[in-house]
Amino acid sequence: MRRRLINSTLAVVLVVISVFGLSLVLVEVKTIESSAQDGVESEAVQLISVVENRIAAGEEVAPESLRRQIDPDRYAKIEVPGQPAIELGSRPEGRRISAERSGPGGERVTVQQSYAVVRDEIGRTLLAILGVALLAVLAAVLLAIRQARRVASPLIDLAETAERLGSGDPRPRHRRYGVPELDRVADVLDSSAERIARMLTAERRLAADASHQLRTPLTALSMRLEEIIATDDPETVKEEAAIALGQVERLTDVVQRLLTNSRDPKKGSAVAFDLDEVVKQQVEEWRPAYRGENRTISCSGARGLRAVGTPGAVAQVLATLIENSLTHGDGEVDLHTRVTGNQVVVEVTDQGAGVPADLGSRVFERTVSGRNSTGLGLAVARDLAEADGGRLELLQQRPPVFALFLSRQTDPS
Template sequence: MRRRLINSILAVVLVVITVFGVSLVIVETRAIESGARERLQSEAARLVAVVESRLVAGERVTAESMRTSVPGDRYVIIDLVGEEPITLGEEPEGGVIQSSEVGARGEIVTVQQSRDVIGDEVGRTLLIILAVAGLAVISAILLAVRQARRVSAPLTDLAETAERLGSGDPRPRHRRYGVPELDRVADVLDASAERIARMITAERRLATDASHQLRTPLTALSMRLEEIIATEDPETVKEEATIALAQVERLTDVVQRLLTNSRDPRLGSAVGFDLDEVVLQQVEEWRPAYRAAGRAVVHSGKPHLRAVGTPGAVSQVLATLVENSLMHGAGTVALRTRTAGNQVVVEVTDAGPGVPPTLGSRVFERSVSGRNSTGLGLAVARDLAEADGGRLELLQLRPPIFALFLSREADPDGGCPPEARGSRTH
């Protein structure tokens, strides 16, 4: 591209120089020739005046008397009435230009000059024009190289930016070049880089969240399969297989929810559900793991509570809390249900050392962990809770109490909660 720009600028300059140069040569040639004729005419008029003055004074006009009045590069012919023509100077060879003047006494003075003199002057003028044209061409080359660099450098830079963007480096460069068209391309590339960066971040977060959220259901499923392998009782096998199938369904629900949230986190399928079913389900699923660790997981609190949310997401949040207690806590893990205004609350607590005070306010941040874990579980659990319109909080550091707050389902019979219906009169 740089070579094309240089060639284009040089072509334009050469055309301009050629057109104006030829025109200037023609004009200068005519001007030089016209000037030479005017000078010859002036010489002829002067010599006629000299001849007339001599004739009036009664002097004889001869070649010797007129020689001092004639320039050495001129050929002069003086025709006097009744006398032989007088010639002065060397007669030019080849083409000549001449001018004649007639005096009052009939004398005729003719002045001639060789055209070679005009050719020499035209040649000198042509050399000057060519020198100026050469300087113009050199200046044009320097200007063309400079302009080519000024235009091609931003294009090269933009090409490198596009190449970096295509190679997976979506960092915007925020470079501008003072050319509106190039700055517009740079704006588009930077905007594309920011969008690609957001997409890559979202994809990486989806992969991280998926690996973490799928780990818990898969762990629970593997425990059920181990129970099936370890027992020979057909009834136990059937019971464990039924639970395993339910876990597979929840695993499918987790995958579907991840895909849905990756497309639009605002999309949800919140419904009213029995909170006891979800809590007891988690207690049953994690009981074998706690039994193997010599610990227990129990459930207590207010029964028959109904919440609004996504059962699969709520199960995932509770599974994360129960798993954290298994890995980092100690003693019995208790899941308690209660109400708080128009919300239902599920608290998960254990007898472990709790959360360090330095991490209390940051425990839900991604990659924040005090026990050499990934630091993703609580962050993902909070995201799931907020996506359902609830919230996940750390109520107490020692012993640790995590609380899941969900909206309470309104009673279709007038807003009275189900446990208070017995006090109504009919």
């Protein structure tokens, strides 16, 4: 590209120099020839005037008195009636420039100059024009190289930026080059880099959330399948299979919910539902796991509550809190429901050591964990709660009390 820019600039400069240089040469040649002709004619006029004045004064027309009237490079011939012709200088050979003037008494003056003198002056002028043209070409070359570097270097840099984006490095470079068109391309690439970075972040977040959120339903489903394998009672198998089928449906709901949140985290699908049923279902699903750890899980509090939200999301939030209590807590776990104002609250508490004092409310931040876990569970649970207009809070650190607040459905009056 640099070579093309340099060649194109030089081509333009050479065309301009050729057109204007040729015109200038023609004008200068004509000017020099005209100037030489005017000089010869001027000397002829001056010389005839001197001759007439001497004749009128009765003085002799002698070569010595006339020699200083003409240029040494020119030839003059003075013819006066009754006197021999007077010649000054050497008669030029070949092409020459000539001028003649005659007086009233028959006297005649001829002045000539060799065209070689004019040719020499034209040659010097052409050399000067050629020198200026060469300087112009040299300046054009330097300017073309500078401009080519100024244009080509940013383009190479922009190509490297585009290659970095294609290779998965979406960091914007924020470089500008002082050329509006190139700066516009840089702006577009930086904007694209930021969009790609957001997309990659969203994809990585979805993958992390999915791997974490699917773990709990799959664990519960695995426990049900183990119950089916361990029993020979057809009724127990049928009951456990029905529960496992329900868990598969909730697993599908979790996947759908994750996909919905990845597209629009603020878009919910809240409906009115029976909160007691969701709480009871979670207690029943997790009871075998707690029994295996010689612990108990129960529910208490107000009954007959109806909340507004997404049942699958609420179940997932409660499952996350219950699993955290199973993994990090101790003793009995209680799901307590109550009413506060126009909201219903589900509190999950256990008898363990609780949340470390240095974490506090930061426990809901991603990657924040005090027990060597991923730190995603509570963050995703809070996102699920907020998507339907609810909220998840840590009411007490020791013993831990997590509370899920949901809008309450009021009976129509």
